[in-house]
Amino acid sequence: MEKERETLQAWKERVGQELDRVMAFWLEHSHDREHGGFFTCLGRDGRVYDDLKYVWLQGRQVWMYCRLYRKLERFHRPELLDAAKAGGEFLLRHARVAPPEKKCAFVLTRDGRPVKVQRSIFSECFYTMAMNELWRVTAEARYQPHRDPGHRGGSQPKRRAPSVRPSREKRQLVLKRPKLPSGFQGRVFKSQSEAVDMMDQIVHWVREDPSGLGRPQLPGAVASESMAVPMMLLCLVEQLGEEDEELAGRYAQLGHWCARRILQHVQRDGQAVLENVSEDGEELSGCLGRHQNPGHALEAGWFLLRHSSRSGDAKLRAHVIDTFLLLPFRSGWDADHGGLFYFQDADGLCPTQLEWAMKLWWPHSEAMIAFLMGYSESGDPALLRLFYQVAEYTFRQFRDPEYGEWFGYLNREGKVALTIKGGPFKGCFHVPRCLAMCEEMLSALLSRLA
Amino acid sequence: MEKERETLQAWKERVGQELDRVMAFWLEHSHDREHGGFFTCLGRDGRVYDDLKYVWLQGRQVWMYCRLYRKLERFHRPELLDAAKAGGEFLLRHARVAPPEKKCAFVLTRDGRPVKVQRSIFSECFYTMAMNELWRVTAEARYQPHRDPGHRGGSQPKRRAPSVRPSREKRQLVLKRPKLPSGFQGRVFKSQSEAVDMMDQIVHWVREDPSGLGRPQLPGAVASESMAVPMMLLCLVEQLGEEDEELAGRYAQLGHWCARRILQHVQRDGQAVLENVSEDGEELSGCLGRHQNPGHALEAGWFLLRHSSRSGDAKLRAHVIDTFLLLPFRSGWDADHGGLFYFQDADGLCPTQLEWAMKLWWPHSEAMIAFLMGYSESGDPALLRLFYQVAEYTFRQFRDPEYGEWFGYLNREGKVALTIKGGPFKGCFHVPRCLAMCEEMLSALLSRLA
Numbered sequence: 012m013e014k015e016r017e018t019l020q021a022w023k024e025r026v027g028q029e030l031d032r033v034m035a036f037w038l039e040h041s042h043d044r045e046h047g048g049f050f051t052c053l054g055r056d057g058r059v060y061d062d063l064k065y066v067w068l069q070g071r072q073v074w075m076y077c078r079l080y081r082k083l084e085r086f087h088r089p090e091l092l093d094a095a096k097a098g099g100e101f102l103l104r105h106a107r108v109a110p111p112e113k114k115c116a117f118v119l120t121r122d123g124r125p126v127k128v129q130r131s132i133f134s135e136c137f138y139t140m141a142m143n144e145l146w147r148v149t150a151e152a153r154y155q156p157h158r159d160p161g162h163r164g165g166s167q168p169k170r171r172a173p174s175v176r177p178s179r180e181k182r183q184l185v186l187k188r189p190k191l192p193s194g195f196q197g198r199v200f201k202s203q204s205e206a207v208d209m210m211d212q213i214v215h216w217v218r219e220d221p222s223g224l225g226r227p228q229l230p231g232a233v234a235s236e237s238m239a240v241p242m243m244l245l246c247l248v249e250q251l252g253e254e255d256e257e258l259a260g261r262y263a264q265l266g267h268w269c270a271r272r273i274l275q276h277v278q279r280d281g282q283a284v285l286e287n288v289s290e291d292g293e294e295l296s297g298c299l300g301r302h303q304n305p306g307h308a309l310e311a312g313w314f315l316l317r318h319s320s321r322s323g324d325a326k327l328r329a330h331v332i333d334t335f336l337l338l339p340f341r342s343g344w345d346a347d348h349g350g351l352f353y354f355q356d357a358d359g360l361c362p363t364q365l366e367w368a369m370k371l372w373w374p375h376s377e378a379m380i381a382f383l384m385g386y387s388e389s390g391d392p393a394l395l396r397l398f399y400q401v402a403e404y405t406f407r408q409f410r411d412p413e414y415g416e417w418f419g420y421l422n423r424e425g426k427v428a429l430t431i432k433g434g435p436f437k438g439c440f441h442v443p444r445c446l447a448m449c450e451e452m453l454s455a456l457l458s459r460l461a
Numbered sequence: 462m463e464k465e466r467e468t469l470q471a472w473k474e475r476v477g478q479e480l481d482r483v484m485a486f487w488l489e490h491s492h493d494r495e496h497g498g499f500f501t502c503l504g505r506d507g508r509v510y511d512d513l514k515y516v517w518l519q520g521r522q523v524w525m526y527c528r529l530y531r532k533l534e535r536f537h538r539p540e541l542l543d544a545a546k547a548g549g550e551f552l553l554r555h556a557r558v559a560p561p562e563k564k565c566a567f568v569l570t571r572d573g574r575p576v577k578v579q580r581s582i583f584s585e586c587f588y589t590m591a592m593n594e595l596w597r598v599t600a601e602a603r604y605q606p607h608r609d610p611g612h613r614g615g616s617q618p619k620r621r622a623p624s625v626r627p628s629r630e631k632r633q634l635v636l637k638r639p640k641l642p643s644g645f646q647g648r649v650f651k652s653q654s655e656a657v658d659m660m661d662q663i664v665h666w667v668r669e670d671p672s673g674l675g676r677p678q679l680p681g682a683v684a685s686e687s688m689a690v691p692m693m694l695l696c697l698v699e700q701l702g703e704e705d706e707e708l709a710g711r712y713a714q715l716g717h718w719c720a721r722r723i724l725q726h727v728q729r730d731g732q733a734v735l736e737n738v739s740e741d742g743e744e745l746s747g748c749l750g751r752h753q754n755p756g757h758a759l760e761a762g763w764f765l766l767r768h769s770s771r772s773g774d775a776k777l778r779a780h781v782i783d784t785f786l787l788l789p790f791r792s793g794w795d796a797d798h799g800g801l802f803y804f805q806d807a808d809g810l811c812p813t814q815l816e817w818a819m820k821l822w823w824p825h826s827e828a829m830i831a832f833l834m835g836y837s838e839s840g841d842p843a844l845l846r847l848f849y850q851v852a853e854y855t856f857r858q859f860r861d862p863e864y865g866e867w868f869g870y871l872n873r874e875g876k877v878a879l880t881i882k883g884g885p886f887k888g889c890f891h892v893p894r895c896l897a898m899c900e901e902m903l904s905a906l907l908s909r910l911a
Contacts, residue, residue: 052747052748052813054811061748062746063747116679119681120681124680124681125679126679127679127682128677227578229566229575229577230575231573232575297502297510298502360504361505362879363884365815368878420815423872429811429812431811
């Protein structure tokens with residue numbers, strides 16, 4: 012018991028220190044003080060090698076800054092809030108390609124002109140996460156949201172700030188909050204109406220009519236579901252419903268629908284999680300049907316663990332641990348070199364993606380969250396051992412002790428293949444989200460032991 | 462001299478035998494005898510792991526079969542012609558997404574229903590190459606093309622078969638040609654009107670109005686030119702103009718325009734070939750502007766060598782050898798492990814593509830062609846040594862002595878990363894084109910020495 016406590020304590024410190032170093036990297040190198048928003052194309056030492064702004068990553072960084080500002084006292088600092096607000100303003104002004112249409116760009120120029128648009132929902136999802144979290148930060152700062160008079164559309168009732176009484180720690184935070192610039196109140200509030208309006212649009216695209224996404228209808232294209240879609244929606248359901256009874260109620264059925272859809276990706280008598288299935292939950296033919304992404308399954312795993320925890324569904328929890336945690340780890344962990352493969356084929360054939368055997372940072376950060384959460388909720392020591400195994404590999408292989416942040420892309424053998432710290436798909440998100448969540452879970456485990 | 466002759470002779474035999482082995486692989490494994498066209502998703506041993514049909518690869522395989530049938534007596538066999546015709550029929554029936562519109566699909570189901578459409582010109586280019594080459598094969602077989610009565614549009618005059626008198630070898634081939642099925646005459650002819658009509662459409666998209674490709678106009682997207690576009694057009698100019706005075710004349714100015722546009726990709730005082738430049742030939746900012754693809758530059762190199770040879774432009778030839786052959790090789794050859802990097806950044810920064818350091822088969826087959834052609838045309842022994850260097854690496858690392866054909870994807874160190882022999886982007890094209898062209902050039906060099 013004392014040994015366990017010591018190991019947990021050591022990891023809590025290691026994780027917390029790493030979070031500080033990682034955030035220092037982004038705070039130092041990524042802020043665009045001229046246009047707002049963030050540079051994410053950063054070389055090993057943090058130098059900007061491209062100034063394009065990827066909307067996924069802009070939204071994620073706003074979300075991350077607000078989340079840390081809101082949840083961890085040592086990050087409750089004006090520089091985080093100011094940068095998040097400047098990022099939020101940048102998104103409000105520029106993310107949508109042709110307002111009042113809701114479709115967001117995939118990538119913008121430094122000053123916000125659209126460069127590319129994807130025919131999917133993900134830019135809009137990260138936009139929603141950013142806006143909701145931005146509102147939470149300022150709502151907790153006693154800014155009472157009210158409807159934006161210029162708000163378009165609007166089937167939803169007026170939104171109110173979560174009414175839960177802040178904890179002692181939160182009340183302390185409130186006292187320390189920076190003075191917000193005048194005129195910000197309306198904006199803050201707008202960010203929540205933006206979030207809810209955008210959520211409704213996303214749900215409409217996914218469940219009613221995808222035609223607004225601009226995908227052509229082709230007779231040979233099977234109606235398939237990527238697991239990313241219900242995962243992302245489930246993530247938004249949790250985001251919007253946190254300490255918000257009204258929205259939690261409004262999206263409860265949607266949350267159950269998402270969970271059911273994710274669970275449909277368990278195929279072959281429970282022996283494989285497949286990334287793409289037919290809309291009625293059957294395996295698809297060819298490479299598309301056999302495609303597997305172990306890190307994504309593990310991420311879905313912890314989304315589902317949270318869902319089962321909210322629903323108090325212990326049977327679901329056990330099923331999720333078996334199929335979304337243990338199964339992808341068993342098939343996806345490289346016995347020769349360690350680390351999780353990026354892609355696999357369910358029949359064991361060679362994937363067609365050139366990067367299939369590479370080791371990417373995010374499957375490993377998702378795996379750390381999943382196993383620590385699985386252990387926290389089930390108490391099964393096998394899951395704690397897997398957390399340690401993944402965390403040891405991850406800290407050894409991905410960290411850059413010289414310049415901070417993590418490398419994102421290793422070859423199969425674990426050697427750094429790309430020295431960049433950020434790029435079109437890697438920003439300030441998976442690493443600090445993992446570290447902050449693990450720090451919180453480790454603290455809770457230590458409290459339980461005490 | 463004798464030593465040189467022996468080495469050339471040995472390589473000619475090695476290359477010729479390898480071509481036979483490679484073609485045996487595709488002839489055995491890739492034919493879809495039910496629907497026509499070709500399976501290209503083939504595992505190491507030739508097993509079909511997906512039955513999707515990628516239009517680029519369908520067109521390329523039709524072209525390759527016809528080309529070999531037409532150029533090399535040992536491939537003048539009914540099984541090649543029949544398979545090419547069945548592939549051509551499949552394309553005629555299915556490639557276009559919504560006839561009479563000319564836009565072709567990127568990928569089709571096995572039975573020809575469109576799955577995905579790209580907003581670029583390449584499916585249409587390979588369709589054009591296939592149709593023109595199919596017409597040549599049958600035209601040389603004395604099938605006199607005439608206009609298809611059902612032909613749509615049509616600003617171009619009636620096409621006639623090339624009027625050049627066939628060489629003795631070709632006349633021999635004609636005598637041995639298989640009996641064509643009745644009713645094929647009209648079809649054959651259609652393939653040429655298809656080729657010319659499609660060429661006109663492609664030129665219209667590239668030089669006049671790209672709106673038919675379906676790309677959105679976005680204010681942040683710079684008007685950039687990918688080197689692939691003028692390269693592909695130059696390749697078509699050569700294809701359509703071969704032994705066809707009328708079409709050669711018709712596209713002569715286009716050919717010069719393409720060459721000028723490709724040459725604009727030489728930047729930084731002649732010290733770098735960049736994949737993307739602005740439409741008026743300036744370097745673009747960011748990763749897009751710094752992106753380099755050494756194998757692609759080498760391929761452009763031999764396209765330009767052929768162009769300079771047709772134009773009798775010795776100054777251009779020398780410039781091309783310096784900038785499109787020697788420069789990409791110097792910067793792109795991996796001094797540590799051998800082989801050409803897939804992508805590079807002109808400032809020496811880390812590329813953002815995960816596969817940048819991998820060694821792909823096609824840059825190496827293009828480099829073999831480029832150096833042997835450079836040597837054949839200039840007589841510079843340094844280029845012959847580079848041919849040997851690349852060819853030794855390529856034969857050692859990519860060949861599969863066990864099952865035939867080449868592996869396509871090695872890691873940086875030269876280890877096979879993907880065991881597939883064909884996939885969404887690898888079919889029956891680069892390897893046999895390289896081997897057939899090298900065999901022809903080596904024969905010509907040996908004749909000169911004799």
